[in-house]
Amino acid sequence: MWFKLLIFAIAGVALYRFFGGKVPFLDTEEKELKEEHDDFGKIEATSSCVVCGTYVTEEDALIYKKRTYCSTECLEKEK
Ligand SMILES: [Zn+2]
Structure with a gap:
């Protein structure tokens, strides 16, 4: 059963790289940082x-x- 999940995970990563071509972790961190700056204004x-x-x-x-x-x-x- 877990083998199916593994295949789905690999397919998901492959699809993401196909569309985005970027490292997902870096992208999300950048977005979170920008949102924080908005909350605190221009510090x-x-x-x-x-x-x-x-x-x-x-x-x-x-x-x-x-x-x-x-x-x-x-x-x-x-x-
Ligand atoms: Zn310029």
């Missing part, structure tokens, strides 16, 4: 990308010559 410092204006947390931001970028793509555009 974490955010800055906006000087190129496209996207808001990024200081943790995720790329800072180059005291300017904030959301990604290496935007950093390349500014150069």
Whole structure:
């Protein structure tokens, strides 16, 4: 009986990877963190990308010559 469950579990993971292609644990953790930030307002410092204006947390931001970028793509555009 448990053998069927095992097959279902493997099929489930395979389907998830087929559609999402990402590690499920990381995705859910990120969503939970964002919800927490909403509850507490803007406690974490955010800055906006000087190129496209996207808001990024200081943790995720790329800072180059005291300017904030959301990604290496935007950093390349500014150069
Ligand atoms: Zn940007």
